[in-house]
Amino acid sequence: xxxxxxxxxxxxIALAVVAVTAGLLHMVGWSFYLTDPGKRALWIGxxxxxxxxxxxxxxxxxxxMLRRPYRIAEVRKERGDTSTLVMQPDGHPGFRFRPGQFxxxxxxxSPFQITGHPFSFSSSAEAADGRVEMSIRNLGDFTSAIHxxxxxQRVYLDGPYGAFTIGHPTDxxxxxxxxxxxxxxxxxxxxLADRGDARPVILLYGxxxxxxxxxxxxxxxxxxxxxxxxxxxxxxxxxxxxxxQGFISAEVFRRHLPPPFADHEYFICGxxxxxxxxxxxxxELKVPMxxxxxERYSFV
Numbered sequence: 001x002x003x004x005x006x007x008x009x010x011x012x013i014a015l016a017v018v019a020v021t022a023g024l025l026h027m028v029g030w031s032f033y034l035t036d037p038g039k040r041a042l043w044i045g046x047x048x049x050x051x052x053x054x055x056x057x058x059x060x061x062x063x064x065m066l067r068r069p070y071r072i073a074e075v076r077k078e079r080g081d082t083s084t085l086v087m088q089p090d091g092h093p094g095f096r097f098r099p100g101q102f103x104x105x106x107x108x109x110s111p112f113q114i115t116g117h118p119f120s121f122s123s124s125a126e127a128a129d130g131r132v133e134m135s136i137r138n139l140g141d142f143t144s145a146i147h148x149x150x151x152x153q154r155v156y157l158d159g160p161y162g163a164f165t166i167g168h169p170t171d172x173x174x175x176x177x178x179x180x181x182x183x184x185x186x187x188x189x190x191x192l193a194d195r196g197d198a199r200p201v202i203l204l205y206g207x208x209x210x211x212x213x214x215x216x217x218x219x220x221x222x223x224x225x226x227x228x229x230x231x232x233x234x235x236x237x238x239x240x241x242x243x244x245q246g247f248i249s250a251e252v253f254r255r256h257l258p259p260p261f262a263d264h265e266y267f268i269c270g271x272x273x274x275x276x277x278x279x280x281x282x283x284e285l286k287v288p289m290x291x292x293x294x295e296r297y298s299f300v
Contacts (some may be wrong), residue, residue, distance in 0.1 A: 004141055009115045043097045058112070065111035065156045068229045070132070075146075080207070080214035082180060084122065084135040084149040087155060090235040094130025095159065097121055099166055100184040100267065100295070103133060103159025107149055107279065111156040114287055117142055117208040118296075120269075121160070122183040124190035132157065137180040144294040159182070171263035172199055174257060176248060176278055178206040178270025179214075184295060185269065186215050200227045202256060205250050206274060209236045231256050247274070250281035263283040266292035 003198075034040045074086035085105075091290055096187050097103070104116035123133035136146045166173060166188050170217060173192070175185040182205060203249065207213045210232075219230050233244040233252060244252055257264065266287065275294055282292055 005117065006142075013114065028115045061158065062111040065106075065158055068156075069154045070094075070157055072149055072151050072155060073131070073189075074151065076150055077147065078135060078214050079216055080137060080180070080212040082137040082214045084133050085146065085149060085155075087132045087134070087157065088131040090154065092130075094132065095157075097125055097132075097160035099125045099187040100164040101160040101162040101187075103132070103134075103157045103161065104183070106156040107146075107153065107234065110119060111158070115228050116156075116158060118161075120162075120184040120187065122186045124194045125187065126191055126194040127286050135180070135183045135186070135218075137214070139180075162295070164265070164267065164269070164293055166265075170199070170263070172264050174203045174264045174266045175201065175203045176206075176266065176268045176270070176272040177203065178248075179208075181268075181270030181295070183212055183269075186218070188267070189219070189222055189226065193222055193228075198227060200229070203228065203230045204233065204248050204256070205230060206233045206253065206270065207235070208232055210238055210241070229256070248278060248281070250284045253281060253285055262287050262291060264291065267295075268292060269295040272296055 003077050017279045024043075024047060034043065061264060069090045070087040071090045072085060073088045074084075076084040076086065078084055096161065100120070102120040104118050106113055106116045119134040119136055121132055122135040123131065136142050136143050138146070164184060173188070182203075183203075185203060189201060189203070192199075192200075203219065205213070213232065219228070222228055223230070231244060231252070233246065233248050234241060235246065237243070237245045244255075253261065261282075262285075264287075266282060268275050275296060279292070
C-alpha cells in the first residue's frame with residue numbers, strides 16, 4: 001500500500017486497542033461470559049494482564065532504555081546506498097545478542113516515542129566492549145536520513161529479538177542473501193570468524209550489479225579469517241563478468257554446494273519474491289523445512 005512505516009505502526013496499535021476494548025465491552029454487555037465464577041476470574045485476570053502489559057511496554061521498558069543509552073561512534077558509508085551506524089553503550093556494558101538477531105532503534109527523540117524501527121545487527125556478537133552495528137539501506141522515509149546522524153548522537157536500542165540465528169548442529173552454513181538481506185549474514189560471518197569456527201561457510205549473494213554489493217571488500221577480507229566462499233549472483237553483470245548471473249536458483253546450488261544438500265543448514269534473507277524462489281529451489285533439492293530458516297524484511 002506504500003504507506004509510511006510510522007503510519008502503519010500507529011494504526012496497528014490503535015486497532016489493537018480497539019479490538020481489546022470491543023472484546024471487553026462485549027464480555028460485559030453479554031453477561032453470559034461473567035455468570036460463572038471461573039469465567040469471571042479468567043476475564044478479570046486477562047484484563048489485568050493486558051493493562052499490565054501495556055504499562056510495561058509503554059512505561060517500564062522505556063524507563064529502562066532511558067537509563068541505558070548508546071552513542072554513535074561512527075557513521076560508515078557502505079556500497080549499495082547503505083550506511084552503518086556504529087553504536088557504543090553509554091555508561092553501561094550493553095547487551096549480548098546472537099548473530100542474525102535484530103533490535104528496535106530510536107534515533108531522534110526518547111524511548112517513550114510510539115515508533116521504533118527494527119534493523120538487524122550487522123556486527124559480530126563477540127564484541128567485548130558492547131559495540132553494536134546496524135547497516136541500513138536508504139529505502140526512503142526514516143532510512144533516507146541515517147547517513148546524516150551525527151557522531152555523538154544519543155540513540156536507544158531495544159533488543160535483542162528474533163530466532164534467525166546460527167547454533168544448530170550442521171556440517172556447514174549456507175547463507176543466501178539478496179540486497180540488504182546480507183546484514184544478518186555479515187553478523188553471522190563475523191561471529192564465526194571471531195569464534196574461530198572451522199566449518200565451511202558459503203554465501204550466495206544476489207545483487208543488482210557489481211558496484212552496489214554491500215560489504216564487498218569486507219567479505220573478501222573475511223575469507224582470510226574463515227573458511228568462507230562467496231558466490232556473487234548479479235542481475236546486471238558487467239560485460240567481462242564470468243561469474244553467476246540472473247537469480248539464485250536450484251542450478252546455482254548444484255554448481256556450488258556439495259551434496260547431500262539436506263545435510264547443510266540454510267539461512268535466507270532478502271526480498272519476498274527472491275525468498276519464495278529460494279524456498280521452492282530448496283524443495284526441489286529435497287532439503288527439509290527444518291534445515292532452512294527465513295527472515296523476511298518489511299516496513300524497515
